[in-house]
Amino acid sequence: MAQPNTTFLFNNTANDGANSGNAAGGAGGNDSNWVVLDLANDRLFFLDDQQADGDNRTGTLYPVIIPPSGDLEAPKTFIDDYSAGVLDQVPLAGTTAGEQSGGNTRYVFAIYFDGPTAGIPYLEAWNSASHLAADDAFLGGGTAADSTLKAIATTNAAPGSATWAGTPLAGTGSRVSLDAAALAAAKNLYLNIKQVIPAGFTPQEDAAIVLTLRYLYS
């Protein structure tokens, strides 16, 4: 069981279909289209509804506006596609509380493993790639339950609700198991993710926050 290679992909259509292209992505089930993330250059953005699919990546960015009361799910989700030079929308990300086509959708983000694992893979969020701390304000400021990033595994089924709550992401204390068991063979794991900003959140920007995949091999 050598170390498996992993590929991160996203579906840039509003069509909820599986990634049949595995590590290569491309056209998937039900007219979905899977794009391979360039981990060194691409970034995940949660933005306001003024942002449009295909906007130039170096143009104006419209951040999420902190709500006067209650919570606000980031209206739109994009991948800052470095090589294409555009913001590529992820229409199925999030729930119906956003302003895209998210909800009880299953095939939004994928992580393709090209071999087995010795344990269940997990998705985590950290302050930085050093994985030393997970107390950034966006990750709850030390209270994992307050993390603004919330994810749900959809590997084996859709969330079951168009307004799924998800698991707050903050370090190893609050993370998402991406499957029900260790992988016995190559497989696509699926997830959805959203950002929820509460009223009273202090305006800020932090580009160092990182999502991390943790897994076992032998």
Added chain:
Amino acid sequence: MPNPWQMRITHPAGPPYVTPDVRLGDPGWQDRPRWRPIASLELYLPAGHRLVLSGFEAYNFFIEASKPLSGGPARTEAVWLCGRQGANVETWRVIEGRIVRDVQPWGREWVGGPTRGWQPGAPGNAFSGVV
């Protein structure tokens, strides 16, 4: 004698099997002759010590790795050696500069969940420790 980060796997009879450096791409756990039960695992550590598990009913070994979506290669977070005795699993986790021992229920040995890759041991007087 094996080099640091190699693991020697001994059997009740026959020659031992020595893995490559377990931190590399394929640590070799699946490559050993599987028809022979394991008598002991010995992970050679950089400071000249060995982490030894012997006499358990079953053994597992795996690497905990992480891959940040910000790029770069996967990183080794920890090396794990496990020995099962009855309903419990003794886990030894080698992290950078630290070795952590723990006991967890069988099937809940890593983050509260099961692991794959268990191989039968040659039960005896179970022992584990750094020597």
